[in-house]
Amino acid sequence: MSAPLIDKYRKMASFDWKKLKAVVEGEEHVRLKAEVVAKMKxxxxxxxxxxxxxxxxxREVVHQRWKKIVEWGLFKDPYSDLENFHALTETLEAYDQGTSARLFLHGNVFGAAVKSMGTERHKELVEKIENNEIxxxxxxxxxxxxxxxAEVQTTATFDNGQLVFNCPSIGAxxxxAGNLSHSATHVVVYAQLHVGGKNEGLHGFVIQVRCPRTFQTLPGITIGDMGSKPGCWQGVENGWMEFKNHRAPLSALLNKGCDITPDGKYVTSFKSASEKQSVSLGTLSVGRLGIIAKGMMACTFASTIAIRYSVARRQFGPEKGAENEIPVLEYPLQQYRLFPYLSAAICIRIFQKTFVEKFTEYMMRVMMGEKSEELSEFSKEVHALSSGAKPVATWLGVESLGEARKACGGHGFLHMSRLNTLRDDNDPSQTFEGENFMILQQTSNILLGKVTSLGSINTPMSTMSFLNSTPSKFSxxxxxPVNDALSAYRYLTYHLLQTTSSEAKKLKQSGKNSFEVRNEIQVHRAVNLSVAYTEHTMIDWVQKFVEEVEDVTxxxxxxxxxxxxxxxxxxxxLATLYITGYASGGKFGEELRxxxxxxxADIKPESMALVDSIAPDDFILNSALGASDGKAYDHIMEEFRKYTNEQPRWVCDLAQFLQKRSQSSKL
Ligand SMILES: Cc1cc2nc3c(=O)[nH]c(=O)nc-3n(C[C@H](O)[C@H](O)[C@H](O)COP(=O)(O)OP(=O)(O)OC[C@H]3O[C@@H](n4cnc5c(N)ncnc54)[C@H](O)[C@@H]3O)c2cc1C
Structure with missing residues (x-):
């Protein structure tokens, strides 16, 4: 049985989905993505x-795909061709995060670390990285x-003009590390640098770990694999590595801002340990911006698959008879469970795109060598927002895939729906590049640092300016509704900032040290503060984008x-809004709901065209339940039929066993 209803739903829309796609994503982005997909097909x-x-x-298939992409020469430096980079990134991420991890870990994590922490000394290596020679x-x-x-335990000790790497314990x-198990020839490794018996703290180093011809590890290095992992991560070579007196040349030190002189003296231009650490770990915050897009893609897949399937799937109806059954998408409860993630897919995309534009402006200024108060404020604001948006987006993404799987009932559990696999693929985005709860603390720390300047906060992206005036309660x-929501968010963020800050003061006065204070203000306060600030910015930026759209439809x-x-x-x-006194009585909550x-309900007629506007090509989507023709049952059966005639060898054993059982029962 096929499900032709999808076209009926498409016709309900008030707009042309292709036009919407071009407005939200940009025509060039859509064209470039289609080009990459055609190449892949x-x-x-x-x-x-x-x-x-x-x-x-x-792993082999990831390797072969990686080779093909490298041969195509599509993967370029993001700052030399941003449009192309984004189109390729998005397509690969949507196709298979295992393949994209392979590329990004080399170019955008390892390579970016060498570029940002290295100097002229590492130029030759940078060329090899860019040519994919290593x-x-x-x-x-x-x-x-x-x-x-800051507490990693691996050591790099200066000895006779060389660096000696060791792992002093199992914990070290x-x-x-992705790409490490079998493929990596080089690594960026972080270790405590010891010079002349003194620990100079955490530093980044780049070292060769394998011979690029034999792939044997170099002396003093043992590398292994971490075993099986769920989803696409099975294809990613996450490995472990132990050092036992591995000797590397001094040039291994990524020496921007620090060095060791030939006679063994450590020199640095960093003013403090925290400045040194923030430069050596600075590369991590770039990654957070990219991971926001993982949350967006997760919401995109979840809503595409589940909403298309919900039209093909009919259950119950106003009257008896299968012909009277209605698509499950008709149920308000089903809509309530799915449409928010459809809206999240679109809004997170708009937010992330805006953020990348602002971030690129910031990076250009950094690369031009600018050093100003305003730029350092820009850096702080980028850090606060990316550390808040990565958790908000990835939590929504993983949540959306779980909800979509349940919304597709039993068939949603099939591997061919892709929903559980996608959930597994996206799960670790909540943990890597900064565990979500940990990095929310970075957002709240920056916000709490603004309490003393309330009234005169002026940041380059203006995400905190609303804190300058006392917000009013609900009237x-x-x-x-968007303006109303923004007003509520302003009140919420302002009050969470005040209550978190006064709680911290109280704890300090009661004799707690700053470590204890920071821990005790997290629950219900600092975490909620970071989330509220981030969501306010997301909504605010999307509203500004919508205001600029010229086409009225x-x-x-x-x-x-x-x-x-x-x-x-x-x-x-809702609960926090009432607790902080934004509203009282049931009316506000009732009306909000x-x-x-x-x-x-307003989204329902638009939903199928909205899905079409965000859905990846069927080739990329690869879901029997979510295909664009809406024929979920046909695709499911096509797959089922592949398995019907396979009789496993143990069936003979089963037959013999049953026979034995029946003979013994007759005795
Ligand atoms: C698929 C995958 C790929 C990865 N790839 C790489 C890679 O290529 N290279 C690399 O170096 N690493 C990689 N990582 C490691 C990743 O970066 C770390 O797992 C991540 O930073 C979290 O650290 P952790 O595992 O030590 O968690 P922990 O810090 O041990 O956290 C455990 C729990 O404790 C909580 N917690 C810890 N401290 C506090 C605190 N102060 N207050 C409140 N709660 C706290 C956390 O919120 C969390 O819930 C990868 C991880 C995964 C899963």
Missing amino acids: SEPIFHRDYRVLSREEQ VGAFCLTEIGHGSNT IKCW SWTSN LKAVLQKVLNLFSLFLLERH EKLRRAV
Whole structure:
């Protein structure tokens, strides 16, 4: 049985989805993505079915795909061709995060670390990285330390003009580094630098770990694999590495801002240990911006697959008889569970794109060598927002895939739906490049640092200026739910800032040290503060984007999308809004919920065209339930039929066993 209803739903929309796609993503981005997809379709190595590959198969296929992309020469420096970089990045991330991890870990993590922390001394190596003559991995995490990077235990000791690397304990063994198990010839490794018996703290080094011809590890280095992992991560070579007196040349030290003289003296231009650490770990914050897009892609896949399937799937109806059954998308509850993630997919995309534009402006100024108060304020603001937006986006993304899987019932559990695999693929985005709860503390620390300048806060992206004036309490709803939501968020953020700050003061006065204070203000206070600030900025930036859209039809549909996104996020703070005194009595909450239900219902006629505007090409989506023709049952059966005649060898054993059982029961 096929499901032709999808076209009926497409016709309900008030707008042309292709026009909306061009407005939201940009025409050039859409064209470039289509070009990459066409290239991939033409290469057999990118063709795939729903078969679950073994770890070895998956790694080999990732390797072959990586080789093809390198041969195509599509992957360029993001700052030399940003548009091209984004189109390729998005397509690969959507196709398979295992393949994209392989490329990014080399170019954008390992390579970026060498470029940002290295000097002229590393120029030749940078050329090799760019030509893909070597393969790189990034080794920061150890068995005993991940988040607390300052305490990593691997040592690099200056000895007779060389650096000697050691892991003094099991906890100091490097782990989790992608590309490391089999492929990496070089790594960026972080270690405590010891010179003349003194620990100079955490530093980055670049060293060769394998011979690029034999792939044998160099003396003093043992490398292994970390075993099986869920989803696409099976294809990523996350490895461990132990050093035992491995000797490397002094040039291994990534020496921007620091060095060791030939006679063994450590010299640095850093004014403090924290400045040194922030430069050596600065490369990490760039990654957070990219990971926001993982959250957006997760919401995109979840809503595309689940909403298309919800039209093909009919259950119950006003009257008896299968012919009277209605698509499950008709149920308000199903809409309420799915449409918010559809709105999140669109809003996070708009937010992330705006953020990347602002970040690029910031990076250009850094690369031009600017050193100003304003630029350092810019850096802080970028850090605060990226550390808040990465958790907000990735939590929403993983949550959306779980909800979509349940919304697709039993068939959602099939591997061919891709929902559980995608959930596994996206799961670690909540942990790597800064564990979500840990980096939210960085956002709240920066916000709390502003308490003394309330009234005169002036930051380059203006994300905190609203804190300058005392926000007012709820009085009544207006005709614009987004403005209403923003007012509520301003109140919420302001009050969370005040209560978190006064709680910290109280704890300090009671004799707690700053470590204790920081820990005790997290629950219900600092964490919520970071989330509220971030969501306010997201909504605010998307609203500014919508205001600029000229086409009235597209503007109207985007407004509906943003209405839903704002109310959906705000409703999650309902209890805190009441606790902080924004409103009293049930009316505000009742009305908020009623507006949320209304916003969901407003999306229904637009939903299928909205899905079409965000959905990746079927080749990339690769979901039997979410294909654009809406024929979920046909695709499911096509796959089922592949398995019907396979009789496993143990069936003979089963037959014999049953026979034995029946004979013994007759005795
Ligand atoms: C798929 C994957 C790929 C990875 N790739 C790489 C790679 O290529 N290179 C690399 O170096 N690393 C990599 N990592 C490692 C990753 O960066 C770390 O796992 C991450 O930084 C979190 O550190 P952790 O595992 O030590 O967590 P922990 O810090 O041990 O956190 C455990 C829990 O404790 C909580 N916690 C810790 N401290 C505090 C605190 N002060 N207050 C409140 N709660 C706290 C955390 O919130 C978390 O819930 C990868 C990880 C994964 C899963």
